[in-house]
Amino acid sequence: MQEYIKKAYDNIGLPRLIIAGFFLLVLLSAVPLGLNIATLLGDTLRRWAMYGILVLAMVPAIQCGIGPNFGISLGIVSGLLGAAISIELEIANPWLAIGVAMLVGTAIAIVLGILYGMLLNNVKGSEMTVSTYVGFSVIAFMNIMWLSLPFTNGDLIWPIGQVGMRNTISLSNTFGGLLNETLSFTIGQEGKGLFVPTGLILFFFLVCVIVWLFMRSKTGIALSAAGSSPAFTRSSGINVNKMRIIGTAFSTALGAIGIITYAQSYGFLQLYNAPLWMGFHCVAAVLIGGATTKKASISNVIIGTFLFQGLLAVALPVINQVLPESNLPDVIRLIISNGIILYALSKTKGDK
Amino acid sequence: MSTHFLLNMKNISKEYDGNQVLKNVNLQVKPGEIHALIGENGAGKSTLMNILFGMPVIHSTGGFEGTVEINGEQVFIDSPQKAIDYGIGMVHQEFMLIPGFTVTENIKIGREISKPSLLSHLFGKGMETLDFEQMARDARKALSDIGLNIEEYIQVAGLPVGYMQFIEIAREIDKTGIKLLVFDEPTAVLTESEAERLLEIMKVIASKGIAIIFITHRLSEVKNYADSITILRDGEVVTHKDIKDISIIEIAELMIGRKVEKLVDLAEDTRTLSDSDIALSLKNFHVDMPGERVRGVDLDIRKGEIFGIGGLAGQGKLGIPNGIMGLYKAEGTVEIFGKKLDLSKLGSALANGIAFVSEDRRGVGLLLDESIELNIVFSAMQIKDEFLYHLGPVKLLNQKQVRQHALKMIDLLDIRCTGPTQKVGSLSGGNQQKVCLARALTMNPEILIVSEPTRGIDIGAKKLVLEYLAKLNREQGMTIIIVSSELVELRSLCDRIAIVSGGKVSAIVKPDAPDAEIGLAMAAG
Ligand SMILES: Nc1ncnc2c1ncn2[C@@H]1O[C@H](COP(=O)(O)OP(=O)(O)OP(=O)(O)O)[C@@H](O)[C@H]1O
C-alpha cells in the first residue's frame, strides 16, 4: 500500500500536488465569500476544454525538439484568418461554417508552419528565443494586415469607413457556441448549476486521441526520436530536420484548430493584440502539467490545462470579491503564468 | 591495531524503485594500492562508485544506506563537488565531457587557473583573469603523460570515443591533492597496447601513494596490475582478497557463479567462401571523421565471411563503418553485392541491408529516455516498416508485436532489466550495449557491422554475444564485420583481420597470425 502511494506520488509530482491543493483551497474560500461553486466549477470545465487544444499544440513541438512553441501565435492567426474567411463566405450551416474555418485555418497554418520550421532549423540551440520573437512579430504584422485585408462582410469590418476589421467579431450568426451547446446539460438548477459543455469536451478529447495516435505512428515516433537524440535518429537514416518541420507544422495546425475551438466557446473572434500572450499561457499550462522543455505528453496537457485554467477561473472571481475595483486580477494572471514559466524552465535546466 | 584504510565503505545498500541493487556491500582500499572491483553486468559496480562520488542520480532516487569513511573519519558525500574536496577523482564509465568545450577547457573545468589583473587588485580574486597559457601547458602535459597525441585547443564534440576516454583520464591526472582515483572501465575501448600504457600510468600514480579503484571486464589486466580485488555478484560481495591469492579462473567463476571455458565455442563450419562472391567492396574509400580519418581504403569482404578490422585508436578503424553508414562525409566507392551506394544519401546503407552497432552507445546507439522495447524495434520499424499496423497510409505501432519481440531479445541476449519498459538510460553499461546489439539484430541485415560489440560486456555475456554472432553467420550466412580494439575477440571469431594504420589498411592477416606480425602492422603507416 505504502509502495503504491509512493509510486502514485512520484508519478504526479510535488508541484502538481501543491497546485491542486491550492486550487482546492481557493475553491473552498469562495464559499464564505458567497460565490457560486457550481458556476466556478462550470467555468473551470469550460476553460479547460476551450484552451486544451491550444496547449495540446505544445506536444508535437516539444517532442520534435524545437521546445515549447512560443510562436504558436502563428497558428492562432492562421485559425483567425480561416474563421474570418468562413464568415466572409456567409455559410448558413454552422457545422459547415466551422468545418470550413478549420480546414482553411489548418491549410494556412501548415504552410506557415513549414516555413517556420525551416527557420527554426537554422537557429538550432536558440529556438525558444527565436520562437518568442516570431510569436510577437506575427501579431505585430497581422495588426497591419487586419487593417488592410479586403474583407467586405459587415460582421467583420468596422461599419464606418468600410475598411479595417473589428477588434472583436461576434460569432452569434455562425458557429458561436456550437460545440459548447451540443449535447450539453446542466447539473442542478438551470442558470445556477454546473453547466457541462459536452460537445466541447468531446471535441477536445477527440483531438487528444488524434494527437496520441499520431505520436504512436511511425512518423510520430521518428519525430520524438529526432527531438531526444538527433545523432541516434540520423543513424537510423531519418532526416532530423524534416521531422522537426513536420512537428512544427503539426503544432501550428493545432494552434489554428485550437483558436477556432476557443473562439466558438468564447463567442467572439478576437483580433489584433488579443492573442499576444496566449502562447505564454499555453507554455505555462503544459509545464504545470509536468512537461519539460524536452518531453511532453498528452496527460501533461490534460492535467496542466485543468490546473492552470482552473486556478485562473476560480482565483480571479475570488480576488475580485476580496479586492473589488482593482486591476489586481490581471496582474495576478501575469504573475501566475510567468512565474510558472520561470519555475518550469529553471527546473528543466537542473534535472538530468 | 587494524590496518589503515584510506577508504572504508561499510554495509552499503541501495535500491532503485524497490529494486535492490546493492546489499550490505563492504569495500576497503589502502593508500597506494590498485584495487580491482569486478562483477557481471549489472552487479552494481558503477552504482557503488556513484555513491562514493555523490552522484545526483543516487540522491535523487532516495539515497543509500551504510557509511563511508575516509582515513577513518565518517564522511557524508552528497555531491561530486564534496567528493572532489575529499580528494576523490573519478573517470566515469559513460563520458562526462562538455562537447562544446575544448580539450583544455574540459581538463581544467572547475579548476581554472587565474592570474592577478588590474581589476583583481581592486575588487578581489573573482576578477582575476584566466591564465590560458598556463592551463594549456598543464593540459599538454597531462595529455602527453598519457601519450595522447591531440591538440589541446580543439573541441571535444565529434571526437572518437577512445579520445574522450583519454581526455577524461587526463583531467583526473591533472588534478592535485587527489587521494583516491576511480576508473570505471577505462580500457573498454582501448587496444591491449593502449590499455597497457594506461595501466602503467596507473601504477606510477599508485606508487605516489594514491589509491586507485579500477573496474574492468578484462581479467588479465586485473591479474597483472591490481594489488587486491573485490568481487560483486548481484549486488553482494562474494570475495575480497589479495590478488596473489586468486587466479583468473577463480575470479571468473566467482563473478558469474559458474565455469567459463574458452572465449567462444564455434559451431561447425560448413561455409564455402568465394573470392568472386563479394558482399561489400570499398574502393579508394575516404572518410572525414575527426580523429579517425580514413585515407584511401580498398577492401573486398566476401559473402558469408566474418571480417575483422583492428588497429590503434585514432588510426581510422572507426572511420570505416561510420563512413559506410553515411554518418560522416565519405568519398570513393562502396558496393554492396555489386550495387553502388549513394554515399550522399542518408540511410542508403541501411536501406540496402546493412545494419550497424555504433561504438558510441550513449551518443548514437540509444534513445536513453525511451524504453528498452522501443529502442530494440526502432530501426526495423523506421526502415523496414515492421512492428506496425498498416491502416491505409497510416502506420501505427503494433505494441503487442513489439513486446513479444523485445521479450525474445531480452531472453536471447540475457539483458538484465526489470522488464521491457524500463528506460534504457537506467540500465547498467553492459546491458545498454546488449540493447544496441538487439536493435541491429532486429534489422535482420544481410551485412552486420558491429563496432566494439563487447564494449563493457562481462565475460559471460561476451561469450553469449560472440557465439550468437557466429551462429548468425554459420546458420543464416550473414556477413559480419567486427571493428574492435580487442585482438583476442577478433582472433577468436574472424576469418581475416584487416589492420588499419594511418587511415589505410596496412595488412590483412589470418586470425592465427603471430602477435609480432600484427604489432608491426599496427605500428606501420
Ligand atoms: N538510474 C537508475 N535507475 C534504475 N535502475 C538503475 C539505475 N542505474 C542503475 N540501475 C540498475 O542497477 C543495477 C546495477 O547497475 P550498475 O550500473 O551499477 O552495474 P555495473 O556493475 O556497473 O554493470 P556494467 O558492468 O554493465 O557497467 C542494474 O540492474 C541497473 O539496471
Ligand SMILES: [Mg+2]
Ligand atoms: Mg558500470
